[in-house]
Amino acid sequence: MNFVKRAGLSLRAGKARTAVLLGIFVVICTLLLGGFLLRGAAARQAADAQRTIGVDVTLKGEGLTPALADRLGASPRVHRYNPLLPLEATALGIEPLEPDAPRPPGDPVGARTAPVLALNGVRDSDLLLPFSYGSHRITAGRAITPEDAGREVAVVEQRLAGKNGLEVGDTVRVGSADGRRVVPLTVVGIYRDPMPDPSSWTPPRLLPGNALYVPVRTVQRLSPGAADLTEAVFRTGSPEQAEQLRSEARRLLGSGSFDFRVNDKAYDDQVRPIQRVGAFAGLIVRIVAVAGALILGLVVMLQIRDRREELGVLLSLGERKWRLVGQHTVEVVAVALPAVAVAALAGQLAARQTGDALLDRREPAALRPGSPDTPTDVPEMRVEPADLGRVAGIALGISLVATVIPGIGILRLHPRSLLAAGE
Template sequence: MNFIKRAILSMKKRIGTSLILMAVFLIVTNLVLGGFAIQNASQKAADSARKKLGADVTLGLDFDKLVKQARETGEMPIVPDLNIKEAEQLAKSQYVKDYNYITGTLGISDGLKLVGASEGEGGGAGRAAMAGVAGGSGSAIEIDMNSSFNIEGVRKALLQESFKNGKSKIIDGKPITEKMEDQNVALMEKRLAEQNKIKVGDKVKIQSGDKKKTLEVEIIGIYETEEQGIIQNPPPMMDPANKLYMPHSTLKKLEADEGNMSSIQVVYFLNDPLDIDAFKKEAKQSDIDFKYFKLDAHDSLYKQMIGPIENISSTSQMIIYIVSIAGAIILGLIIMLSIKARRKEMGILLSIGEEKWKLMAQFMVEVVCIAILAFALSLATGAKVSQFIGDSLLSSEIATASEEENPQNSGAVMVSGPGGTLQNETEDPIDEIDVSITGADLGKMGGIGLAIAILATLLPALSILRLNPKQILLKDE
């Protein structure tokens, strides 16, 4: 009688022990499979979050560092200008498909009536003082809220976020392109153009914020925007209807001598959101001074979105380790008790000349057969168990994150926008996870299950089979 046939007969005879082993194996395989499936789903969710946030990386001033330094030293540090040559060299990276310069400053209308401006308040009312930001002297310039407006300098207008997301669109004329460098041209919003009876081809005069410079620009395009001010009933200066777009190089002609209010940013549009980390690594090798500048790929929002996902990924990895170790120990104990109960059988077989390796092989066949049955069952139950575990862990993490969230922030992330302005952005954490089982998951789970089966069988069997038949039979008495 060969050892394989004996193994099959033994499993039938000891049906209770076989069922217990199969139940333990089924629990282990389901939990391990769930752990691998959740890790894969977490990675897919993280990739999806990256794609949702887009494949753009912004190079600009690191205002958090600057504010921290200012608090420590008591004065705003003098920031060097962004190395444009280095920024353009970085734009030639294999990961970049296009790029855009964005900078902002304040202009003063010269003969224009701004949308929302109060009657008879062209120059005196609604004034405010604003101090210079990093790079300036720290002196303040006086701002007339009724005659001042924002000007945004760009390399390509259609790459600006408002035009990309469809909130703004050109309705007459043409947009600003990279070929218009240093040209005195501008885009004007439809409401401002209608209020001042301006059409494409007309020229308007704009003064710098300190009124020391005047620039005449040609309106080459009229755009319409659905953007809303960050506050209700904003003053003209903050009304999106009063924003002009110019080539970024032209805007430099309007920078105030005191309290420089502009800070250039470069937005790199990558071929794939998954290239972001590689692009950042490449950028660190450039001569750009990252003591003052930073590359931001919506990192704060990304962390906000995938925070719960990362937590359940680490939890699922811990589950794999704990279940694998605990499963091996439990199975080892059960198999050890089973083998000890079969000392007489082993002693007799060894006495009649059966080889020890065949007895080892018999035990191995028994356990592997049971493991295979449990593995087959887990194919039917694994997906549902994995999804249940994933949903439970994720809902728990989201609930914990909600409790820890600062009510004053309400999930908001403040990011620096063009010209160093603060923009309030929010993104909800990922609250759904699609757990699916792949062939790779099954392969890894099968490998772990087989390793557990072999270890759980070999160690107890060796502890007994190292004895000779007489010793085994005497221990059984």
């Protein structure tokens, strides 16, 4: 009789034994699939967190120009970057804020054309620490984005906007310190700076309410000449990419006195735990695979011992030993395949519960480090064909290990010893 057909008859005859094997395989496959789902979800969440949080690199030093910042920002390791170019300007058609404290005696009264506004040329204002840490907050409109590079737009502080009745869409005019250049700016956003006005006399250009954020090119138009950046912030995907960016900066900027600082605290706080969850899920898969092979091997070995008389009869009738081992292998594989299908249904629920318990569901702190954690979407757990293929492959491997190793004992025995042992 064909040993495959004989395996099917054996499975039907030993329903209890088949049920035990099926139950063990369902548990093993469910744990394996749950591990793969958790590892995949952790990898996706870690990738999203790397794009959102990343590692901020702050570069300072003399000779750092907007052109150099753009060249370094074009690196494939940089996700976002922001140069900061400050400039003092005059206000035309609007009333700047004035300090409440009296002017000190002997301090000359400046002309109306004296610089009273502080322009901050930026490319991506969300990368500025006051905005990324939440101390500055957009109350109307939007922030400065890379798409504003060729536009004449501004984000003004709400005290200056309130004094002049400015709203999003209005136009303000600012001029250079020498009065030769004037640029009209469209207000695209209004922000709030919580810093109070100083109690002592302070020049208007240093008041927090007189600070505007504009694109870098606007500052360059008003500047009398080439100006160096105060700093440039580059966001990379990982600490390793930050170190690679450091090497690129050295090649690009030369051996000048540049200060290169890496801030990876948010990355370590948010991304590292997610990566550890993924590593833990991979460890679960390996442990389950090894433990499953050992448990099934023990079960098959016990079943072979209980069926020694059957094996002895088959060998005495001329059945080859390898065909007996093949019969046991077919029996286990025939149980493993439906167990994968059952695990596909049960694994989704098990992995979702595990993900809720292990994966961080809070908003990344780097987005709003100064604000309370707020819930976000749960990482997506989905059963993919590749995961099922891996589970099926491991299940088949476990089947082979669990039957071939105990089957070595069959190959070493003779019909007489098998039948004698069964008496």
